[in-house]
Amino acid sequence: MLTKLKYLGLSITSFAILFKLMSWQYAQYLLITGLSFLGIYFLIKVFKK
Numbered sequence: 096m097l098t099k100l101k102y103l104g105l106s107i108t109s110f111a112i113l114f115k116l117m118s119w120q121y122a123q124y125l126l127i128t129g130l131s132f133l134g135i136y137f138l139i140k141v142f143k144k
Contacts, residue, residue, distance in 0.1 A: 097136060104132030 108129030114122035 097139060100132055100136045100139075104129050104136060107132065 106129075107125055111122055111125035111129050114120075114125055
């Protein structure tokens with residue numbers, strides 16, 4: 096489950112960066128969502144140990 100969360104966050108963040116470079120709409124929402132998934136993943140990983 097954690098690997099799926101990590102890869103989901105990475106894929107959303109990479110699409111958000113592409114959206115930002117192309118100046119398309121909703122890039123900021125994708126970036127916030129993707130980085131939030133990555134933040135949740137790293138928080139779970141830190142407290143799991």
